[in-house]
Amino acid sequence: MxxxxxxxxxxxxxxxxxxxxxxxxxxxxxxxxxxxxxxxxxxxxxxxxxxxxxxxxxxxxxxxxxxxxxxxxxxxxxxxxxxxxxxxxxxxxxxxxxxxxxxxxxxxxxxxxxxxxxxxxxxxxxxxxxxxxxxxxxxxxxxxxxxIKSTPIAFELLPEKFTLTQLQKVYEAILGIALDKRNFRKKMLNYNFLKELDEKQQGVSYRAAKLYKFDKRKYAKIFQNDLSFKK
Amino acid sequence: MxxxxxxxxxxxxxxxxxxxxxxxxxxxxxxxxxxxxxxxxxxxxxxxxxxxxxxxxxxxxxxxxxxxxxxxxxxxxxxxxxxxxxxxxxxxxxxxxxxxxxxxxxxxxxxxxxxxxxxxxxxxxxxxxxxxxxxxxxxxxxxxxxxIKSTPIAFELLPEKFTLTQLQKVYEAILGIALDKRNFRKKMLNYNFLKELDEKQQGVSYRAAKLYKFDKRKYAKIFQNDLSFKK
DNA sequence: TCAAAAGTGTTTTCCTTACACCCATGC
DNA sequence: GCATGGGTGTAAGGAAAACACTTTTGA
CATH class of the missing domain: 3.90.79.10 (Nucleoside Triphosphate Pyrophosphohydrolase)
Structure with a gap:
């Protein structure tokens, strides 16, 4: 041996x-x-x-x-x-x-x-x-x-329920750059793997933001297409 | 120790x-x-x-x-x-x-x-x-x-001088799918890291194709922008 | 003249980017 | 009422995708 x-x-x-x-x-x-x-x-x-x-x-x-x-x-x-x-x-x-x-x-x-x-x-x-x-x-x-550009690792850093601004901050921290709020939200929501909840942020001294959840199943469905290339 | x-x-x-x-x-x-x-x-x-x-x-x-x-x-x-x-x-x-x-x-x-x-x-x-x-x-x-989607590894598999069809065949073999000739050529040439030579293929029994070279320097210049993200 | 591969353009669709103001809330 | 972040739309540009025929060459 x-x-x-x-x-x-x-x-x-x-x-x-x-x-x-x-x-x-x-x-x-x-x-x-x-x-x-x-x-x-x-x-x-x-x-x-x-x-x-x-x-x-x-x-x-x-x-x-x-x-x-x-x-x-x-x-x-x-x-x-x-x-x-x-x-x-x-x-x-x-x-x-x-x-x-x-x-x-x-x-x-x-x-x-x-x-x-x-x-x-x-x-x-x-x-x-x-x-x-x-x-x-x-x-x-x-x-x-x-x-972070190709996989949903950002969600592993956040609590289960999070706001879009929190999500954006994760991307900004990891990439080290500032992102445009409107473009960021549009893009994230377009992917269709975020579930909008009926809840809002608690305990903030300004307008409370909507909370979202990451939907693993939808993500998997969307990106199983990983293999289906176009010509 | x-x-x-x-x-x-x-x-x-x-x-x-x-x-x-x-x-x-x-x-x-x-x-x-x-x-x-x-x-x-x-x-x-x-x-x-x-x-x-x-x-x-x-x-x-x-x-x-x-x-x-x-x-x-x-x-x-x-x-x-x-x-x-x-x-x-x-x-x-x-x-x-x-x-x-x-x-x-x-x-x-x-x-x-x-x-x-x-x-x-x-x-x-x-x-x-x-x-x-x-x-x-x-x-x-x-x-x-x-x-192969993000780095120039395809060129490591080819001789120094190659035709666009040979290059396409490398992509097709690795990705396992057929690609559209016109789109492939347009895309590759648009990157501007291929140098068109004054030479043609030799010894083929059909119309000889133009030969190209991969230009490492140009590639490096173009993709140093890897770091410059947009907002 | 035939076989084999080279070479070539246009249209549509979609994603990315740039950009600025009003809204809701708590204090 | 003010400070703080929440939330929203549009236009322009560029890349990706779909798609088919003519040209060149050697045998």
Whole structure:
């Protein structure tokens, strides 16, 4: 069995890039490390992948141990294997990313002594990061900037019921540009995958906006046509 | 150093999905294995990643040893780590893909005894493959189908000088659909990154078509605007 | 002269963009 | 009554799509 051939073994870890959206800002979840190397530094939640688990299972487990978060759908981003990315030798890491609805908790409780705390940081203002994690976050940002144009990831960052202005702010935060309100609404509503609710925003000191829901089924129906190209 | 912690070591390999285009068909390069497991089966060129090399270096080396090909620009596709993908235990593999100009050689000489020969196979008619390699090829195909719509990968499959019909055939082979000749030409020429040459096709028994070149510089200039969004 | 592929325009439809003012609400 | 964001329409331009016949060439 290959696992006996130690010269053909690699050190292999997984890192999680978890994005959230709050106060009009895109945020990323960082942990404060309690282990060498990079003890006391901020880093992405990440750890070794065990023999007995798939990579998907590993990132799920690692995220839970480092942040207490569970059942988060993560997607693979890229695998990094530069010789110098880890001070103690060549460590290959596979990065996963996810988008999350924030619910007010700005600090999360780790279930592991390897990290002290997990805190949301605005992507526009990150501390210095361990390893090549700044680079990994940059790559994740590129990825979600691409994806937001072709997939409904924006809705993963919002509560179930949201206003069109909130939705627009997500697009603006991720793309880093200002969008035209009328054009944005026209376009979104034309897609026909938003369900207008009979409810309005609560507790605002100005005209309350209508609430909408994202309709996954309609979205799937519309974009199953992904495969039906025109000539 | 981590490499001493054997329980935290993983078996890690790299596989190469190399596409080519010939006779109006998309082809993929497969090797006939001369090693267990899956001795005598067709498989993707792939092998262990060593401690001392980056992943990019590893795929370059492995491709050379298995096929004799060198200096091929490959891009990372995805990392696969299912528990059952390898009969001898959990082996993580990172897959890379590349697109190549074929030059007539349908069989390539391996520089390694691990494989017997490397042969181009039409993607529409593949033999049964070792491991999860059929799945990896499917994923690569999805990727290039996406990429061909937004990047100039089609030109990597063609000779330097090509006709518009040849170019159209590449798009049709990858997308798997028939395209309208007039619309295709109009669109391609409108992009302004094709340079019309003063040469024509040679040796055909019908009206010879004009030859074109892909102009990388113009392409880069036009699509640097990638970042300049409109409101 | 025939076979094979090259080459060519117009119309319609739809999406994108630009742009500015009134409305409802809470304080 | 004022500040704050909510909400709305139209015109112009450009890309995508549908669609069929003539021309060139070599055999």
């Amino acid at each position: 290959y696992s006996k051939l130690t010269h053909l073994q690699s050190t292999f870890t997984a890192d999680c890039v978890i994005f959230g959206f709050e106060e009009g800002e895109l945020k990323v979840l960082l942990v404060e490390r309690n282990e060498y190397p990079y003890k006391d530094w901020w880093a992405l939640p990440g750890f070794f992948v065990e023999h007995s688990e798939t990579i998907d299972n590993a990132v799920e487990r690692i995220l839970y141990e480092h942040t207490g978060l569970r059942n988060i759908f993560m997607e693979q981003l890229y695998t990094f294997g530069d010789l110098k990315r880890h001070p103690q030798g060549r460590v290959i890491t596979v990065a996963y990313y996810a988008l999350l609805r924030l619910k007010g908790q700005s600090t999360l409780k780790p279930h592991s002594t390897y990290v002290r705390q997990a805190v949301w940081h605005p992507v526009e203002n990150l501390p210095e990061l361990a390893f090549d994690h700044a680079h990994i976050i940059d790559r994740s940002l590129e990825k979600i900037r691409q994806n | 981590y490499s001493k912690l054997t329980h935290l070591q993983s078996t890690f390999t790299a596989d190469c999905v190399i596409f080519g285009f010939e006779e109006g068909e998309l082809k993929v390069l497969l090797v006939e294995r001369n090693e267990y497991p899956y001795k005598d089966w067709w498989a993707l060129p792939g092998f262990f990643v060593e401690h001392s090399e980056t992943i990019d270096n590893a795929v370059e080396r492995i491709l050379y040893e298995h096929t004799g090909l060198r200096n091929i620009f490959m891009e990372q596709l995805y990392t696969f780590g299912d528990l059952k993908r390898h009969p001898q235990g959990r082996v993580i593999t990172v897959a890379y893909y590349a697109l190549l100009r074929l030059k007539g050689q349908s069989t390539l000489k391996p520089h390694s005894t691990y494989v017997r020969q490397a042969v181009w196979h039409p993607v529409e008619n593949l033999p049964e493959l070792a491991f999860d390699h059929a799945h990896i090829i499917d994923r690569s195909l999805e990727k290039i189908r996406q990429n």
